[in-house]
Amino acid sequence: MRSIHPTAVVDPAAEIGEGVSIGPFSVVGPHVRLGDGVVLHAHTVVDGRTTLGAGVTVFPHATVGMVPQDLKYRGEPSRLEVGERTVIRECVTLHLGTEGGGMLTRVGAGCLLMANAHVAHDCVVGNNVILVNCATLGGHVHIGDNAILGGLSAVHQWVRVGEGVMVGGMTGVENDVIPFGMVTGNRARLGGLNLVGLRRANYPRDDIHALRNAYKLLFEGDDPLSVRIDRVVETYGGSPLVDRMVEFIRAGGDRAICTPRSRDGEAE
Template sequence: MTDVFVHPTAIVAEGALLSPGVKIGPYSTVGPEVVLGENVELVSHAVVDGRTTIGRDTKIYPFASVGNPPQDLKYGGELSRLEVGERCTIRESVTINPGTEGGGMVTRIGNDCLLMACAHVAHDCQVGNNVVLANYVGLAGHTIIGDHVGFGGLCGVRQFVRIGSYAFIGAHSMVDADVIPYGMAVGNRAKLSGLNLVGLKRRGFERDAIHVLRGAYRKVFFGEGTLRSRVDAAATAFADDPLVQDVVSFMRDGRDRAFCLPRSAEDDV
């Protein structure tokens, strides 16, 4: 355990694997099946337990509970896992649970994610890279979150919901249906309010690409015919555009699922 620092008040169970550069602060506890990557830091009073792997350069703040058993009455003690990526920031009182037999046995969080204070990631969630969960965001079990998704504070996401890459969920929203990639949703229950234009510009998307995406958005949600037929029409009309095809593929993969829709388009589905 070269260059590992463990505070005298911390408890590290026998069997835990601590990589070089790990720092475990006061009153933290680490379970026997935990693997901490290089330069992981537990600031103080943090708990990491279960079959949990934490990627390098991740920092976990006080009173976070990472890897304790799922809050699922169907959980029967199966040896499920939690995988947290590299360079993540897990702030105070965050809770993250491992998977269950009914959901693939693993919860995953990607690289470069920020989980602000009191956020919750439930069992079997699959969270992409560069995701930001603001304070008190709660992801119910089995949710799938794409890369570069942002959440405002106090959001809830229902179990099994998918949120596509580069989407944004406004503060105080309750999301109970899938949100398309590049979309912006807000409200209780959440409705689409257009595209995540600010986020796309900040991420360096070209103006022309955003313009084409807006045209496809209008065709899919405000065109003639059923939602399915409009998706098929957009797939043909924008066959060479990768952003539009991302949206089309996402919606085709969820043909039997509910989607967040613009309020004015709901009657056209």
């Protein structure tokens, strides 16, 4: 059974699942698909070619599926997809994709996007990701599963943030962050591994130990990064967490890899 407040404006062409609740003064556009059990609180806007998975909740003044803030956008029929059970809090903004980014912005299942967070065009956000208040993703950003981005943090366009990463509050992320890394600073630098997150995820102790040793080996010495990666593979290859870190680095991207600070305080 659906519940649609009489002041809500819902286009007749929108696809509305069972058990959907749409609150006062909300607006739902003609190309929107709302899965079963979606809840739109008062004063929400869902527009564009947007699909919200089952159980998604959208809080007041969030705008979901608006056109991207990209001057190259020319009205192409791009899309936004949000996975099941994701919570979109007050004043969050999520934008459609663009032709230059695969025509799709995607947010995974079980995410929490806190108040005033922003997900720009063509971002791909994994499952169980948390964007704390005012966290901002530039266009084409990729965020791995189980990552947490602190309040007021900002991720530069085209950056990849690996799974299980912890980004500190008010951190500007300009370069790719390896899986399970922890970054802080005005301009992000690696501060080690997200050991708390690894333990909470119940990874085996031996796997965490191998990853810690591989991390030390990866950022030791002055050899080229490719040589250090080969050394890590030779020594710790076959350990699941290490293999995922190596795969992420070797996949490459448009940005460099974020590194730790050296002992004198400068980036390595």
